[in-house]
Amino acid sequence: MSEKFDAIVVGAGPAGISCAYDLAKGGASVLLLERGEYPGSKNVMGGVLYRKMMEDLIPGFYKEAPLERPITEQRFMMMDKESAVTFSYKGMEWAKEPYNNFTVLRAKFDQWFADKAVEQGAILINETVVLECIVENGKVIGVRTDRPNGEVYADVVVLADGVNSLLAQSLGFHKEYRPDEVALATMEILKLDKKIIEDRFNLEDNQGCTIELFGDATKGILGTGFLYTNKDTLSLGVGTLLSGLIKHKIKPYELLEYVKSHPMIRPYIQGSEPQEYLAHLIPEGGYNSMGKIVGDGVIVIGDASQLVNAIHREGSNLAMTSGRLAAETILSAKEVGDFSERILDQYRTKLLSSFVGQDMKKYKDSTHHFDKFPQYFTDYIPMVNKAASQMFTVDGSSKWEKQKKIWSDLGTTKEKMKLARDVYRAWKVIK
Numbered sequence: 235m236s237e238k239f240d241a242i243v244v245g246a247g248p249a250g251i252s253c254a255y256d257l258a259k260g261g262a263s264v265l266l267l268e269r270g271e272y273p274g275s276k277n278v279m280g281g282v283l284y285r286k287m288m289e290d291l292i293p294g295f296y297k298e299a300p301l302e303r304p305i306t307e308q309r310f311m312m313m314d315k316e317s318a319v320t321f322s323y324k325g326m327e328w329a330k331e332p333y334n335n336f337t338v339l340r341a342k343f344d345q346w347f348a349d350k351a352v353e354q355g356a357i358l359i360n361e362t363v364v365l366e367c368i369v370e371n372g373k374v375i376g377v378r379t380d381r382p383n384g385e386v387y388a389d390v391v392v393l394a395d396g397v398n399s400l401l402a403q404s405l406g407f408h409k410e411y412r413p414d415e416v417a418l419a420t421m422e423i424l425k426l427d428k429k430i431i432e433d434r435f436n437l438e439d440n441q442g443c444t445i446e447l448f449g450d451a452t453k454g455i456l457g458t459g460f461l462y463t464n465k466d467t468l469s470l471g472v473g474t475l476l477s478g479l480i481k482h483k484i485k486p487y488e489l490l491e492y493v494k495s496h497p498m499i500r501p502y503i504q505g506s507e508p509q510e511y512l513a514h515l516i517p518e519g520g521y522n523s524m525g526k527i528v529g530d531g532v533i534v535i536g537d538a539s540q541l542v543n544a545i546h547r548e549g550s551n552l553a554m555t556s557g558r559l560a561a562e563t564i565l566s567a568k569e570v571g572d573f574s575e576r577i578l579d580q581y582r583t584k585l586l587s588s589f590v591g592q593d594m595k596k597y598k599d600s601t602h603h604f605d606k607f608p609q610y611f612t613d614y615i616p617m618v619n620k621a622a623s624q625m626f627t628v629d630g631s632s633k634w635e636k637q638k639k640i641w642s643d644l645g646t647t648k649e650k651m652k653l654a655r656d657v658y659r660a661w662k663v664i665k
């Protein structure tokens with residue numbers, strides 16, 4: 235038999251690295267396997283990294299990590315074809331230590347983060363694809379990789395291989411996801427002079443802005459777009475449910491081109507040079523799509539277990555928290571020398587009672603709801619834009635007349651009742 239570890243972690247994304255970091259710190263022997271040339275080389279994210287979850291792992295990480303900008307302003311743009319209603323919050327408390335959140339480029343960040351796990355004692359091997367789990371008497375005892383004699387063994391295998399986790403699927407932990415359970419996102423990293431970025435987004439040095447795009451950014455299909463500021467690049471992307479793209483026969487890159495040429499976005503990116511084009515799936519099925527996450531000798535974490543809060547564009551923080559909770563569970567299992575499903579199930583209990591499980595349950599019906607009732611994006615956002623245009627146009631009519639006009643544009647009494655019902659329904663699924 236080849237080498238045996240306490241744990242093998244498959245996938246060096248935020249989930250896998252966090253888990254490997256804490257396991258190694260806790261004295262376990264850990265092998266971290268990554269298929270990419272280096273951690274982050276294949277990874278895609280709009281780019282918001284949440285400080286709290288990183289600080290839980292590495293206090294003061296922001297003093298040395300390759301971060302782009304601290305986010306000091308968050309804008310939300312509800313877009314119609316030639317207009318947008320925007321609201322935002324900007325706070326100087328986010329511009330100073332310990333900051334709030336940061337924009338990052340995963341190719342740089344993941345590499346740095348994985349090095350930190352290696353400093354703790356984890357062994358990282360890149361360019362290694364895990365082909366399958368080795369199962370003996372119903373227990374996972376190791377993995378088979380694409381390297382010659384590539385079998386490696388461990389007391390526990392942690393699957394952190396990201397959305398669609400083929401490894402968890404082959405163990406029968408979840409079925410193949412339906413197109414309405416995953417979103418497909420495409421994004422570009424656009425090179426732009428640092429000073430121009432700061433002028434266009436009203437930023438000072440070491441300040442950053444995120445803009446979330448709703449409505450026409452996705453041509454009304456359920457999904458969102460984003461435009462984030464990095465040091466001297468912008469991250470611009472758009473993601474929609476795969477089922478929406480199929481139904482509307484739109485190719486993902488066509489949607490991205492549409493956003494780039496939209497009159498509300500074009501001025502921000504004018505003169506920029508595309509540096510990188512990226513595409514990736516996002517698990518958006520929510521709590522009801524989560525499969526089995528614990529078995530004998532195996533734990534599933536991060537995107538591999540559908541841990542994404544699409545309403546709040548959170549994923550990396552859920553991934554990191556799940557990685558830490560998995561590490562905590564494995565270290566206790568190591569103390570008693572029992573890696574059975576019964577003992578490892580503590581991970582599931584801890585995860586579901588943490589903010590991760592709470593939020594997954596809170597928004598369990600949100601994707602399904604907004605997918606079933608597309609009028610929020612197709613009708614109501616244009617309606618808000620039209621009302622704003624009418625209200626803010628000074629044309630000699632009184633404000634009473636304007637309010638009456640806006641009210642009558644909401645339609646017949648029946649249509650107004652439907653609108654009120656939809657607002658109530660939306661409140662119920664996200665409350």
Ligand SMILES: Cc1cc2nc3c(=O)[nH]c(=O)nc-3n(C[C@H](O)[C@H](O)[C@H](O)COP(=O)(O)OP(=O)(O)OC[C@H]3O[C@@H](n4cnc5c(N)ncnc54)[C@H](O)[C@@H]3O)c2cc1C
Binds near residue numbers: 284419537547551
């Ligand atoms: C366009 C886009 C924008 C996003 N924006 C945000 C955001 O702003 N903020 C946020 O918090 N989240 C965001 N997310 C979600 C976030 O990226 C994910 O939730 C997060 O990366 C999940 O981490 P993970 O470690 O579980 O998976 P991943 O980051 O996908 O990592 C999985 C790793 O496993 C490796 N791997 C896969 N299969 C194998 C195998 N068989 N053998 C070896 N290695 C393997 C992969 O190469 C990869 O390195 C976004 C996602 C996308 C696609």
